[in-house]
Amino acid sequence: MRLVLEFDNVTKEYRSFASKRRLRALDGFSLTVEAGEIFGFLGPNGAGKSTAIHLAMGFMRPTSGSGRLLGERFGHPGTRRRVGFLAESVALYHRRAERLVRFYGALNGMSGTHLEERARQVLEIVGLQDHANRNAGKFSRGMLQRVGLAQAMVNDPELLILDEPTSALDPLARVMVRELLLGARNAGKTVFLSSHLLSEVELVCDRVAVLHRGKLARMGRTADLLQSGEQSEIVVRSIAPTHFAGAVVRDGVVSFNVPAHTQRIALEKVWHLGGEVVSVNPLRRSLEEIFLEVTADPQSAASKGVQ
Amino acid sequence: MKPVLLIAINFAREQRWPILTLLLWVLLLAFLGLVTDIHRQRDDLLFVFKQDAIYVLAFSVFFGGSAIYNERRSRRILAVLSKAVGRQQYLSGLVLGVTLACAVYCFALGMTGSWTVGAAGFPILHVWFLMVCLLGACALAGTVALMFSTFLNPFFAAGATAMVLGLPALAGQFLGPQWGYVIPVWQLGATVVNSSFESPGTASWFPIALAGVETLAFWLLSARIFAYVDIAVAVE
Numbered sequence A: 001m002r003l004v005l006e007f008d009n010v011t012k013e014y015r016s017f018a019s020k021r022r023l024r025a026l027d028g029f030s031l032t033v034e035a036g037e038i039f040g041f042l043g044p045n046g047a048g049k050s051t052a053i054h055l056a057m058g059f060m061r062p063t064s065g066s067g068r069l070l071g072e073r074f075g076h077p078g079t080r081r082r083v084g085f086l087a088e089s090v091a092l093y094h095r096r097a098e099r100l101v102r103f104y105g106a107l108n109g110m111s112g113t114h115l116e117e118r119a120r121q122v123l124e125i126v127g128l129q130d131h132a133n134r135n136a137g138k139f140s141r142g143m144l145q146r147v148g149l150a151q152a153m154v155n156d157p158e159l160l161i162l163d164e165p166t167s168a169l170d171p172l173a174r175v176m177v178r179e180l181l182l183g184a185r186n187a188g189k190t191v192f193l194s195s196h197l198l199s200e201v202e203l204v205c206d207r208v209a210v211l212h213r214g215k216l217a218r219m220g221r222t223a224d225l226l227q228s229g230e231q232s233e234i235v236v237r238s239i240a241p242t243h244f245a246g247a248v249v250r251d252g253v254v255s256f257n258v259p260a261h262t263q264r265i266a267l268e269k270v271w272h273l274g275g276e277v278v279s280v281n282p283l284r285r286s287l288e289e290i291f292l293e294v295t296a297d298p299q300s301a302a303s304k305g306v307q
Numbered sequence B: 001m002k003p004v005l006l007i008a009i010n011f012a013r014e015q016r017w018p019i020l021t022l023l024l025w026v027l028l029l030a031f032l033g034l035v036t037d038i039h040r041q042r043d044d045l046l047f048v049f050k051q052d053a054i055y056v057l058a059f060s061v062f063f064g065g066s067a068i069y070n071e072r073r074s075r076r077i078l079a080v081l082s083k084a085v086g087r088q089q090y091l092s093g094l095v096l097g098v099t100l101a102c103a104v105y106c107f108a109l110g111m112t113g114s115w116t117v118g119a120a121g122f123p124i125l126h127v128w129f130l131m132v133c134l135l136g137a138c139a140l141a142g143t144v145a146l147m148f149s150t151f152l153n154p155f156f157a158a159g160a161t162a163m164v165l166g167l168p169a170l171a172g173q174f175l176g177p178q179w180g181y182v183i184p185v186w187q188l189g190a191t192v193v194n195s196s197f198e199s200p201g202t203a204s205w206f207p208i209a210l211a212g213v214e215t216l217a218f219w220l221l222s223a224r225i226f227a228y229v230d231i232a233v234a235v236e
Helices: A049-056 A077-082 A097-107 A112-125 A141-153 A171-186 A198-204 A222-226 A260-272 A287-295 A298-306 B002-014 B016-035 B042-073 B076-081 B087-119 B124-149 B154-175 B177-181 B185-193 B206-227
Strands: A003-015 A022-034 A038-042 A064-069 A083-086 A159-163 A190-194 A207-212 A215-221 A227-237 A248-250 A253-259 A276-284
Touching: A003 A049, A003 A159, A003 A190, A022 A049, A022 A064, A022 A190, A022 A215, A038 A049, A038 A171, A038 A198, A049 A064, A049 A159, A049 A190, A077 A083, A083 A141, A097 A112, A097 A141, A097 B002, A097 B076, A112 A141, A141 A159, A141 A171, A171 A190, A171 A198, A198 A222, A198 A287, A207 A222, A207 A287, A215 A222, A215 A287, A222 A227, A222 A287, A227 A260, A253 A260, A260 A276, B002 B016, B002 B087, B016 B042, B016 B087, B042 B076, B042 B087, B042 B124, B042 B154, B042 B185, B076 B087, B087 B124, B087 B206, B124 B154, B124 B185, B124 B206, B154 B177, B154 B185, B177 B185, B177 B206, B185 B206
Parallel strands: A038 A190, A038 A207, A083 A159, A159 A190
Antiparallel strands: A003 A022, A003 A064, A207 A215, A227 A253, A227 A276, A248 A253
């Protein structure tokens, strides 16, 4: 599989000129994103997500380590022609939305009727076709975010790097962005999505990575992460619920959870009691649970325990 | 070249309010030209003309020194540098943008000056020569300020620029006039300030050419520095 984004043992330190203090935003961070996937990039505030994205875009240079964007080293201007980027808290010039999108398209070397058509097209995709002639300076934050998305897509990029694209959007607009991301993947494009909206990430991302304190804390296929191997839910009928701890009766069936390694014993017990197995499902966890588990501060947890 | 032009025009457009405010002084000169007796009060008109000329020099330092800082603070720099725009191109756009903003002012001042002080007996061709001097000085001063602003905040960048532009002038006073040409902003400004109806001054193109060469040198130096600077923006 072709790699479109690679971080290879990247460390980034911010140095304060006055106090000589160093803040390590990324610490030996390695990650690869494959072509054609939607990759979710998660982490609490200050985890280093935006730093990683800004390194990939060439806004900064790593303190150590290296990385490649579409096969070229970070910071190669020509490569950015094939990338669409939306920054967190999008900030754009105050001019008419269509002109704004055309300006950013022209910076990517687009011109003429192709650029005009594409600008109209992307504004339509983000639902701003009726506001194309309005000054973006007078837009709401949500509308501004949509123009930001439009400028990111104007060059029909191979790779979309989106930093919190849905943070200011209403539920309808979020659905629009979700469809847009899925559409991009269907068209063979890659999306690198940084977001705090875990439910959105869970719905659209093929793989996710969780960054914590500058280090990669967890990475894997979304489906694999959500599927907990630790617990199974067993639903049976024709037996009394008293035979299993924590069993509940619901709609005439008995359901209970057992540790995965005791699943076989539990099933044999059901059959032995003359019960009928309706279903056995590995329990699904939410991305939020995984996120909280990964980013839990052991120090604060310990101190809570002491108190 | 296209991204450079786009960034330059965009910069000048973003500076439209300071430029328009600055143009009010040119408007004042035009107003004086209308209401005064041009021939009797020609020295007063020339004084206002020179005063207007020096203002743009100060503004070029302001434009150059604050350009990158403003773009970073507003986070707009991210959307621009996320496109196929190299750091050198971005900086070239800003240098051209500062020069363009000053050129608009110099053109307006040249037009008004030709009408007012020109009508009072000052050689019109020399008015335009002075505007070229002014533009050369502005381009160099703005580029020096821009260079310092790649690694200093606007306040310190303006201070450092004032030192770099002022030291050769000081050296010129004490060590000999040739030292004034090391960075010829002062020399070019003096050409404008010292001109009079009796002695408009000689049209020497040397300091203008030198300013052009030094603008190029400072632009290259600032591009070199800017290539290694992290574009850190405030995180919300």
